[in-house]
Amino acid sequence: MSPNVAARPLEGRLVVLGITGSIAAYKAPEIVRALRAAGADVQALLTPAATRFVSPLTLRTLTGRAVDADLLDLLPDGRIGHIVAADSADAILVAPATAQWLGAMAGGLAGDPVTAACLATGAPVIVAPAMDGEMWEHPATQSNARRLTEDFGYTLVAPESGELASGSSGVGRLAEIATIVTAVVRAIGNAPVREPNAAKRPPTVASGDLSGRRIVITAGGTEEAIDPVRILANRSSGRQGIALAEAARDRGADVLLIAARVAVPLPEGVEIVRAMSVAALEAALASALPAFTAQPAQGTASAAGATGADALIAAAAVSDFRPVGGAATEKLRRDGELVLRLESTPDLLAGVARRLGPRATRRTILVGFSAESGGTTRAAEKLASKDLDLVVANDVTAPGVGFESLDNAAVITGADGATTSVGPAPKRVVADAILDRVAALLAAQR
Ligand SMILES: Cc1cc2nc3c(=O)[nH]c(=O)nc-3n(C[C@H](O)[C@H](O)[C@H](O)COP(=O)(O)O)c2cc1C
Missing domain, CATH: 3.40.50.1950 (Flavin prenyltransferase-like)
Structure with missing residues (x-):
């Protein structure tokens, strides 16, 4: 021997x-x-x-x-x-x-x-x-x-x-x-x-290609109060955002997960802030991503010091509407017909992009989601109009993928037009495909 x-x-x-x-x-x-x-x-x-x-x-x-x-x-x-x-x-x-x-x-x-x-x-x-x-x-x-x-x-x-x-x-x-x-x-x-x-053999965990990076991820569906007991909500389970948080953590990132309403347990090993409404999410994003003030010092790989994060992945399903004038202070009675007047909510991701400055100069990678129904045609439009780095488009009406399901199928499009298709696959696999693109963009900044 x-x-x-x-x-x-x-x-x-x-x-x-x-x-x-x-x-x-x-x-x-x-x-x-x-x-x-x-x-x-x-x-x-x-x-x-x-x-x-x-x-x-x-x-x-x-x-x-x-x-x-x-x-x-x-x-x-x-x-x-x-x-x-x-x-x-x-x-x-x-x-x-x-x-x-x-x-x-x-x-x-x-x-x-x-x-x-x-x-x-x-x-x-x-x-x-x-x-x-x-x-x-x-x-x-x-x-x-x-x-x-x-x-x-x-x-x-x-x-x-x-x-x-x-x-x-x-x-x-x-x-x-x-x-x-x-x-x-x-x-x-x-x-x-x-x-x-x-x-x-059992899979090895992806290398720490995001180690030293600060990644902010939003997950779940926001809710808007109608009165003290009722809410307007959506069908997001938070699974894709949580899978992203776990995958980013496993790849070495320092993760802040801003979680709205979710249907699954929140992960360990990441920092968690709860934000249930659009207004709360807006405030959480403002504190996680303060206004862009200066370029990081030369040779500094991470943008976190200057802008609070190296990447924001906005996976939360944010309410598009909320009751005009806010929630009723008392429970609404069942007296005949109820007409709810709703107003549009602000576009939080576009707001962050404006605050952090144009894509060509900002250091934070911004990733948006586009929940499509019956096709994936709005992604390119979203990418340009919000000045994002990546858009993840998924058809939420396709059977077995999207909201409430364990799997997802997505097309990831970059500002350079490059696309990656992933799935149908478990949301963790989709998460890693998204993070592959984020990691590549961050590596290219050096
Ligand atoms: C503080 C603490 C220590 C325990 N240590 C043991 C132990 O050493 N051995 C054991 O058989 N059960 C121990 N138990 C009980 C088991 O945790 C319990 O039977 C549990 O159902 C085991 O589930 P598992 O076998 O599926 O892991 C402990 C429970 C507590 C609260």
Whole structure:
């Protein structure tokens, strides 16, 4: 055996690390480091409970690969996370494994990405439980652990004795990390690499091509009050804007997400400002993008110092109308017919473009969206009339894409006339295609 193999026994291997909701999940980043030090590529899968103990963002950063923390969420490239993990892993290591997870696995319940990947894989599975001493000793837990080893052929790295999170002492502490890594090396043995084709392994996260950049993104649909209980709203779910915020964050940007009404959870790892109405959004944009005053000093790559952001991606669906004179102060009564008089709202993006100065001289890249119905013909007009750098046009009436759906299809047009078509694809894929164009424009400014 060459010294290199001894030092890095997992070189070229993909180890999928399943993390479940034990207090010992705080050790997961250390397990990732130890596996990587042994030469492995690592992908993390988390149960929903595990995300309360350790951040997917931390694991994504440490592994350099997309994390699967939601069984029903697709990977950024649209593939099914637990199947990709199951098919490409040289080994699946579940550490720490909770009592709950042992029971779910023993029963064959595919309710989280970790059990689902284990059920779908032909790779060896190594399980390192961690729990309170009484939980570990319980006959139910013992019988579940036996089923995993005796019936499924999994390797069990038994918990050790010591001080537990509960404050008591006993057997239940996660085994030493070195012991766990040794068990993984042994379980893989001399088996051939299961998936040498990098494209079939879980996706690596895009390089940090936006690192050091400040990107402001608006998302969701604005709402205008009619009276104290009623609003005028639109059908935007905020998914595309949120996918943009997550993708920009993952590519290293410092992200400010200005969120109106959204139907999905807001992302972690980005700065968030809520702005529900057109007026609130206008105020948030004014504070995020103060008036352009000076060119940044020569050699400064980022425009953030001068204008507050390197790019503004205006993905929010902003109300075009609001009640004249504002909302009624009292709830409107159901007395016959109600006539609402509406006025047009200001065009916020055009306002930002005016404030920051003409495209030829401003340093902030401005990206607008054009929600089209039955074609994508207004995009070029919008690009010119608002003096934008990019317009993303999508047909919101096309089946399966646009508002409220998980997928989108878009044509991205630049001021130079260059177009990119993307989709139908998950909104995260569309987000990355938009950010590719933004990153290219920013790189060209240098
Ligand atoms: C602070 C805290 C620590 C916990 N630590 C453990 C643990 O070490 N082991 C365990 O089996 N359960 C532990 N639990 C309970 C699990 O989080 C709970 O059973 C959860 O449903 C596990 O879900 P999962 O197995 O799908 O991740 C803990 C709960 C709390 C609130």
